[in-house]
Amino acid sequence: MEEKLELLDNFVHLARIALSDRKQDVQVFLHRIVKRSTTDPKLAKELMKLLRDNPTFSSPLRRGFKTVIPADTDTRFQLLRIEERPHLPTKPVYTGKVQSALNRLVEERKNTEILMKAGLEPTRTILFTGPPGVGKTLSAQWMARQLNLPLMILDLSAVMSSYLGRTGTNLRYVLDYAKSENCILLLDELDAIAKRRDDAGEIGELKRLVTVLLQQLDDWPSSGLLIAATNHSDLLDPAVWRRFEQLIEFDLPDAERVKVYLDYLFEEFAPDMKIWTKVLAVAMAGRSYSDIERDLNLARREAALKGLSLAKFLTNLIVPNQMSKKEKINIAVQLVGKKLATQRKAHEITGVSRETIRTYLKNYDDTNKRI
């Protein structure tokens, strides 16, 4: 009887923690039941199997790492975000130069023994620079996937808490922790340290912070990889950025890269719209990948809500006042040449006169015939 009551209690407790989405607590509780279930080996066996199929405590506090993840001593906010196996939202698109630099870094890590034999170490510290939305964070995730390592992300703008006095302690704590784990550490928004410099009252504290960082950069062990990202490398103390062993500059994509990116995106949700990618690539060149994705999603939502073809909204992505005359003509001709729009519509979208379109269209037709 008593046993039955206990079973009921356990059941209710389990339901409560499961419904409040506390997976880690559910796992702990099940482990406890398994240990206690001497009278019911079948139940214990079943539960063991379930726990095995849902491995490790997924809460970062209890994950496979040796120690507890650093948190701010007062707020208890976790200072690090850990991506065990980073999810790549899309396949990254790179210039040949960036791609080969990244490939080499991965190669180095995969062949440390060869390097060691030659008395060398793999690159330990890397600085990613470039405007927002061009793939700095994405590339750190990509590296982690290539190397099968967890990615620890420290957002410095978050760590630069209003209590600046604690930032040095927090930073040292996080860096020491990351050093002790086999992982990639991403120091995101590195310029957050530099940005606060204008406030005269805080200069002393910031200097100390930069000193902590410099020491750590020099001492970073070759077993770990530290990547820092910034979109204001000019704001960084030259002493800081000189310390990095490798600099990689990301830039806004040209039409060629935008086309590759759009081809990936369209492949996923509307392969029949791929005919548009060349025109859109010319129209959207020079904008960040994240802006392009956002605008495309906007068009998709509008099309879905109105129940119309996406093609009707893709023309909204062409904003002629940001383009040179040559680009406008190129787009107008492509629109008509590919039969994506009538001459009148192409004129409306780009502002290029129908007469000019006709003139250039002749060349376009000739070129395509030649091909």
Ligand SMILES: Nc1ncnc2c1ncn2[C@@H]1O[C@H](COP(=O)(O)OP(=O)(O)OP(=O)(O)O)[C@@H](O)[C@H]1O
């Ligand atoms: N090179 C790229 N190739 C493909 N997609 C990209 C690329 N860069 C950015 N994106 C898209 O834009 C999103 C945002 O990119 P990411 O977070 O890497 O930007 P960031 O350079 O770190 O910007 P920020 O300086 O704002 O942190 C990515 O999740 C991805 O969808």
Ligand SMILES: [Mg+2]
């Ligand atoms: Mg980023």
